[in-house]
Amino acid sequence: MLKICINLTFDPATEQAIQTYWSHIIDAGITELGLTGYRPHITLAVYNVEDIAIYETHLIPVASAPGPFPVLLESLGLFPEQGVIFLAPRMSHTLFSLHRATLQAFTSTNETNAPSLASDWLLPDRWTPHATLARHLPATHVLQGLAACLQHWAPIHGQATGIGMRLFPESTDYRYYPF
Numbered sequence: 177m178l179k180i181c182i183n184l185t186f187d188p189a190t191e192q193a194i195q196t197y198w199s200h201i202i203d204a205g206i207t208e209l210g211l212t213g214y215r216p217h218i219t220l221a222v223y224n225v226e227d228i229a230i231y232e233t234h235l236i237p238v239a240s241a242p243g244p245f246p247v248l249l250e251s252l253g254l255f256p257e258q259g260v261i262f263l264a265p266r267m268s269h270t271l272f273s274l275h276r277a278t279l280q281a282f283t284s285t286n287e288t289n290a291p292s293l294a295s296d297w298l299l300p301d302r303w304t305p306h307a308t309l310a311r312h313l314p315a316t317h318v319l320q321g322l323a324a325c326l327q328h329w330a331p332i333h334g335q336a337t338g339i340g341m342r343l344f345p346e347s348t349d350y351r352y353y354p355f
Contacts, residue, residue, distance in 0.1 A: 177224050179294060179344040180231060182278055183217035184271075185352070186247065190334025191216045194249075194263065197309050197325055201261070204324035206310065206317045213347040217340065218247075218265065218305050220278045222294035232341065232351055234281045239339040239353030241277065245270045249307060249332040252325055259313035261321045262306035263332065271336075276300055278339075 186194070194216035225231055251264040265271060279293075279300065296302060310321050340349035 177226060178228055180223050180225055180228060180350075181219060181342040181344065182221040182223075182235065183215070183340045183342060183349075184220055184247075184274065184336050185215060185217055185338045185340045185349075187244075187335040187337045190247070190249075190332055193332045193334065194307055194309070197263070197328070200324045200328050201310050201321045204320050206313065206321050206324075214342075215340065215347075215349065216307055218271075218307055218336075219298070220275050220339070221282065221298050223282060224292040224294055228343070228350075231282060235278075235339060235341060235351075235353060238274070238277050238281045239355060242270055242274055242336075242355055244335050244337050244355045247271070247332075247334045247336045249334065252322065252329065253304075253306065254318060254322065256315075256318065258311060259315070259318055260311045261309045261313070261318060261325065263309060264304070264306050267305070271305060274336075275303060275305070 223231070245268070248266040249263040250266050252261070253264050254261050293299070309325065313321060336355070338352055338354040341351040342348070343350045
């Protein structure tokens with residue numbers, strides 16, 4: 177069984193701005209970041225699949241629909257139970273619709289090839305879109321990381337520029353679909 181991650185990707189300036197927050201957290205003495213090897217992104221879906229080929233074809237029309245669109249990463253948040261610090265985007269109709277279209281594209285496959293969504297946290301009514309800055313941190317490091325981010329806080333006005341499909345545990349996109 178393969179695990180695929182469908183990610184919303186950003187323009188280079190937005191990626192660099194997110195990586196700058198990673199650097200601030202590292203400069204605060206926190207080294208267990210977890211995501212510095214991945215391209216900055218917002219996860220749209222994660223699936224367990226038998227064969228990846230059919231899912232590649234279903235993703236192409238989703239990625240061709242929206243065109244690049246603005247993303248405002250305006251909130252700093254955390255998932256305390258997982259030690260995760262993240263940037264949250266302002267929800268827009270485009271972001272909301274892209275998430276729904278991604279899930280719909282994959283559930284429209286026939287019964288024998290239907291993928292298994294890896295987490296119900298990614299369902300439309302449970303999804304919290306976010307760009308992870310750090311994860312798996314103990315509570316003291318969460319507070320330290322938040323303080324480091326707050327010390328340098330500025331919202332990020334960026335652009336969503338495509339969808340990446342990543343295979344776990346790989347850190348680079350298996351496929352990339354620009355808008």
